[in-house]
Amino acid sequence: MKKYQLNKKQLPSFIDHLKKQGTVFAPHKKGDASYSFAKVVESDSVILEYNRTLNSIKKYFLPPRELLLSYSRKDNSYKKGTIGKEKKIFLGVHSYDMKAVLKLDYNFTEGNPEENYLLRRRNSSFIGVSFIPDEFHFSQSVGMPVHDTDGFDIYLEKNDDGYTVKIITEKGEKLIKEFNGLCDALDISSNHIQFQNKLKYNYNRLPEVFEQSWNAEVWEEVAKRCVGCGTCNLVCPTCYCFDVEDNMDLSLQNGTRDRSWDGCMLNDFAAVAGGENFRKSLADRQRHRIFRKFRYITYITGEPWCVGCGRCTAYCTAGISIVDIVNQLCDEYEQKYLNRPVEQSGLNLEGL
Amino acid sequence: MSIAISDIKTQELYSPDISEIIAIKRFTEKEKWFEIRLPEGRSLGHQPGQFVQVSLFGAGEAPISVTSSPTKEGSFELCVREVGMLTKIFHNLKVGSTIGIRGPYGKGFDVESFKGKDILIIGGGIGIVPLRSLINYVIDNRKDYGRLIILYGAKTPDELLYPDDLKLWDKSNDIEYHITVDQGTPEWKGNTGVITTLIPGLDLDLPNTITAVVGPPIMYKFVLMSLKTKRIPDKNIYLSLERRMKCGVGKCGHCQINHSYICQDGPVYHYPELKHLQEAI
Amino acid sequence: MTTEAKNKPKVAFFDFTSCEGCQLNKLNLENDLLDILEHVDIVEFREAMDDKAEEYDIAFIEGSISTPSCVERIHDIRRRAKMLIALGACATQGGINAMKNLQPIEEVREAVYGDEKYRFPTLPAMPVSAIVKVDYKIDGCPMSMPEFLKVLKSLLAGQEPIKPDSAVCVECKLKENECVFDKGMVCLGPITRGGCDAICPSFGQFCTGCRGLISNPNKNAMLEILTEHGISLDEAKKRILLFNSYDHSQSMPK
Ligand SMILES: Cc1cc2nc3c(=O)[nH]c(=O)nc-3n(C[C@H](O)[C@H](O)[C@H](O)COP(=O)(O)OP(=O)(O)OC[C@H]3O[C@@H](n4cnc5c(N)ncnc54)[C@H](O)[C@@H]3O)c2cc1C
Numbered sequence: 001m002k003k004y005q006l007n008k009k010q011l012p013s014f015i016d017h018l019k020k021q022g023t024v025f026a027p028h029k030k031g032d033a034s035y036s037f038a039k040v041v042e043s044d045s046v047i048l049e050y051n052r053t054l055n056s057i058k059k060y061f062l063p064p065r066e067l068l069l070s071y072s073r074k075d076n077s078y079k080k081g082t083i084g085k086e087k088k089i090f091l092g093v094h095s096y097d098m099k100a101v102l103k104l105d106y107n108f109t110e111g112n113p114e115e116n117y118l119l120r121r122r123n124s125s126f127i128g129v130s131f132i133p134d135e136f137h138f139s140q141s142v143g144m145p146v147h148d149t150d151g152f153d154i155y156l157e158k159n160d161d162g163y164t165v166k167i168i169t170e171k172g173e174k175l176i177k178e179f180n181g182l183c184d185a186l187d188i189s190s191n192h193i194q195f196q197n198k199l200k201y202n203y204n205r206l207p208e209v210f211e212q213s214w215n216a217e218v219w220e221e222v223a224k225r226c227v228g229c230g231t232c233n234l235v236c237p238t239c240y241c242f243d244v245e246d247n248m249d250l251s252l253q254n255g256t257r258d259r260s261w262d263g264c265m266l267n268d269f270a271a272v273a274g275g276e277n278f279r280k281s282l283a284d285r286q287r288h289r290i291f292r293k294f295r296y297i298t299y300i301t302g303e304p305w306c307v308g309c310g311r312c313t314a315y316c317t318a319g320i321s322i323v324d325i326v327n328q329l330c331d332e333y334e335q336k337y338l339n340r341p342v343e344q345s346g347l348n349l350e351g352l
Numbered sequence: 353m354s355i356a357i358s359d360i361k362t363q364e365l366y367s368p369d370i371s372e373i374i375a376i377k378r379f380t381e382k383e384k385w386f387e388i389r390l391p392e393g394r395s396l397g398h399q400p401g402q403f404v405q406v407s408l409f410g411a412g413e414a415p416i417s418v419t420s421s422p423t424k425e426g427s428f429e430l431c432v433r434e435v436g437m438l439t440k441i442f443h444n445l446k447v448g449s450t451i452g453i454r455g456p457y458g459k460g461f462d463v464e465s466f467k468g469k470d471i472l473i474i475g476g477g478i479g480i481v482p483l484r485s486l487i488n489y490v491i492d493n494r495k496d497y498g499r500l501i502i503l504y505g506a507k508t509p510d511e512l513l514y515p516d517d518l519k520l521w522d523k524s525n526d527i528e529y530h531i532t533v534d535q536g537t538p539e540w541k542g543n544t545g546v547i548t549t550l551i552p553g554l555d556l557d558l559p560n561t562i563t564a565v566v567g568p569p570i571m572y573k574f575v576l577m578s579l580k581t582k583r584i585p586d587k588n589i590y591l592s593l594e595r596r597m598k599c600g601v602g603k604c605g606h607c608q609i610n611h612s613y614i615c616q617d618g619p620v621y622h623y624p625e626l627k628h629l630q631e632a633i
Numbered sequence: 634m635t636t637e638a639k640n641k642p643k644v645a646f647f648d649f650t651s652c653e654g655c656q657l658n659k660l661n662l663e664n665d666l667l668d669i670l671e672h673v674d675i676v677e678f679r680e681a682m683d684d685k686a687e688e689y690d691i692a693f694i695e696g697s698i699s700t701p702s703c704v705e706r707i708h709d710i711r712r713r714a715k716m717l718i719a720l721g722a723c724a725t726q727g728g729i730n731a732m733k734n735l736q737p738i739e740e741v742r743e744a745v746y747g748d749e750k751y752r753f754p755t756l757p758a759m760p761v762s763a764i765v766k767v768d769y770k771i772d773g774c775p776m777s778m779p780e781f782l783k784v785l786k787s788l789l790a791g792q793e794p795i796k797p798d799s800a801v802c803v804e805c806k807l808k809e810n811e812c813v814f815d816k817g818m819v820c821l822g823p824i825t826r827g828g829c830d831a832i833c834p835s836f837g838q839f840c841t842g843c844r845g846l847i848s849n850p851n852k853n854a855m856l857e858i859l860t861e862h863g864i865s866l867d868e869a870k871k872r873i874l875l876f877n878s879y880d881h882s883q884s885m886p887k
Pocket residue numbers: 271272273274403412413414415416417418431432433434435436437438439440478481482593594595596597598619
């Protein structure tokens with residue numbers, strides 16, 4: 001692997017160099033204390049040291065709202081929505097968000113490969129950046145250390161003077177080729193970054209826990225505190241459920257068929273005509289959400305479908321923590337099936 | 353897991369074929385039958401038990417089972433119950449109107465593997481709609497199959513569908529046909545009682561009988577119990593599930609139960625597969 | 634319903650006890666209004682009780698029902714209207730007007746009418762649906778313009794509009810807003826019915842719940858969220874009831 005040193009003050013010119021090769025998307029400040037991926041206009045407004053962005057880069061491949069078709073009711077004709085073919089460069093992606101894209105790749109190609117997703121997804125390059133895990137990140141526990149470079153073309157590892165630039169793929173090599181000003185890599189070995197937040201079991205032990213978790217008590221307990229707002233679904237980088245709706249313009253002749261993100265925590269997600277709702281209670285829906293991340297697709301692919309980004313926890317207004325839920329499942333599992341004393345998992349559900 | 357994104361051939365999943373309604377019949381107050389012709393009279397190429405996504409611009413899409421047999425050429429048939437917005441607009445369409453069709457989707461009945469077997473059909477209410485595709489398929493390939501036994505139940509005589517087919521099944525000495533309604537009327541001469549009352553009296557060649565059950569969610573529990581009492585092995589039972597659907601192609605997540613997408617792995621399931629899926633029945 | 638020129642559906646707007654904010658809102662439609670007029674005849678009536686036997690295809694009702702004469706009038710309108718649609722929080726939920734239900738009614742009359750209170754008999758403020766059948770509700774205070782247009786279009790196209798039943802948070806997340814909780818505010822978005830495109834949080838304001846609550850709201854959990862964020866339990870209940878007292882004051886956890 002080739003390595004270089006990029007000093008802090010070279011960053012804007014590096015970004016300018018990237019901009020010559022495609023549209024660059026990178027984290028920017030948003031609101032008082034948040035971050036969001038956006039198209040880079042001013043290279044010096046990019047922020048590479050951030051905890052997490054509100055939404056992940058999923059939004060570029062599966063947009064929150066997307067036009068599928070535009071139709072005319074007069075003659076029942078329609079056109080597909082157009083999808084740009086521009087070259088996209090994503091700068092400053094954390095390893096868990098990259099992994100989430102690889103997981104979406106599976107969901108959108110498995111069975112029926114979806115054109116909309118794939119057209120958007122192609123022509124993308126990814127430049128990763130290291131991060132300091134905060135109290136919500138736990139990607140290490142699901143098998144993704146900070147410096148996991150899977151999926152990246154280039155990886156930037158923070159050091160005292162700037163970044164160690166690691167060239168991962170040929171595509172990455174090309175991106176950087178004509179940028180002069182890179183120095184030789186400093187002789188520092190990458191430091192292993194610790195996480196404050198951890199699952200009690202490593203991900204490869206979780207299947208045995210989830211095997212026994214259908215009737216766990218935690219579902220009802222969490223449901224008492226949950227308001228069913230769907231935030232945890234919508235912010236998750238590996239959630240991909242959507243709703244489709246037809247909208248008409250005022251001519252009452254023409255309109256669009258649009259899809260938008262949906263979530264299994266919402267009331268009518270599994271409701272059908274005639275009033276039947278296959279997951280009526282919040283407990284059923286919580287279980288579905290968590291099983292979607294740790295059992296259902298995992299059963300088929302062998303991988304957890306949660307990347308440990310911590311968004312569902314950081315943005316839940318009720319403060320419901322996915323780590324606490326999983327850890328409590330581990331405790332219940334130990335108690336019921338392994339007959340071992342329970343260690344405190346830190347979950348405090350008293351007073352509910 | 354890394355997938356070579358650029359090598360994958362993409363599919364236009366959401367583009368319906370604009371098709372024409374060529375005949376309509378009203379069965380009951382709530383149900384109508386439609387005959388549909390795809391562009392250039394192309395055949396739909398479905399299996400009995402599969403469904404299509406019907407697309408009405410402005411109203412959206414709905415999954416509807418194909419009710420005609422694949423042996424029928426040049427057109428296919430749907431039977432639609434009016435329950436809400438889209439189905440209401442569908443009911444107002446006339447012969448000559450066009451609708452969008454995507455599909456066929458999902459897994460239907462594996463008619464190949466049923467060859468040589470007796471077929472027991474149990475249909476409750478609108479559940480008869482996909483089963484009629486299977487029934488007609490068996491009738492059209494009669495020599496490939498053993499006995500054909502049809503149990504059909506509806507709430508009232510007014511709610512019975514397919515009056516012409518029912519007469520045909522009744523007259524045919526090649527079909528054992530039993531019908532019941534939950535509540536009779538003074539004119540009703542046939543059985544009254546729920547569909548499970550028809551099961552105990554059947555004389556079946558157990559290991560050689562395939563049972564296909566379709567009905568409302570609540571019916572399954574009771575029918576499965578009766579079938580158990582009758583000692584029909586689970587591996588001979590097939591049933592079809594209904595859930596909310598948006599895409600029909602395994603993407604939108606709405607139809608999921610456990611690790612299974614009903615629009616992909618169903619709607620028809622082999623019962624042993626379902627037994628271990630919590631939330632299924 | 635057809636939209637042919639000679640046979641345009643007749644649409645009327647009626648006002649009950651409200652601030653008329655919704656009316657103003659409707660007139661702000663500007664360009665869209667012209668397009669609407671292509672499809673409908675608007676016959677606007679403020680006083681319907683004259684005995685003109687006018688009939689309407691769609692009657693839009695604003696404001697809550699709060700006097701015996703309102704009750705008579707709404708019955709009359711219902712009789713003449715093929716479809717009756719409640720517009721704005723006052724009409725759909727009793728709105729802020731229904732807050733007065735929480736105080737003894739005499740006190741309210743005293744405060745509003747002073748010495749003349751006996752000339753103005755008043756009832757607890759009620760949503761239109763408490764008296765007559767309402768075919769559709771367009772929520773919000775003021776009512777949501779995009780929803781109004783959407784419903785009108787659906788109806789004119791012969792369809793039944795579908796009521797959104799997910800929280801304001803959903804729309805907030807679709808727009809990638811920073812949550813106002815992270816700005817130190819408290820917000821009713823998590824249990825409030827969406828459909829307004831999270832307009833308040835999008836402008837950095839908290840949601841006051843003006844569109845009513847989603848179905849099966851977990852009020853206990855919402856109270857917990859509010860109190861965790863430094864609001865007293867009493868105040869938290871008041872916030873939830875501001876727009877929802879008619880439907881929810883009975884079921885509010887003690
Ligand atoms: C595999 C399958 C086969 C079906 N076959 C038939 C059939 O042959 N004949 C028939 O009459 N009906 C059939 N249905 C049911 C039919 O799809 C629903 O009745 C229809 O979607 C209701 O739409 P609506 O707009 O009229 O109702 P509304 O209540 O207005 O529906 C609102 C929305 O809810 C969703 N929805 C409601 N019910 C269902 C449902 N059961 N499945 C999926 N989405 C739903 C739709 O997205 C719809 O846009 C089938 C359903 C499935 C899953």
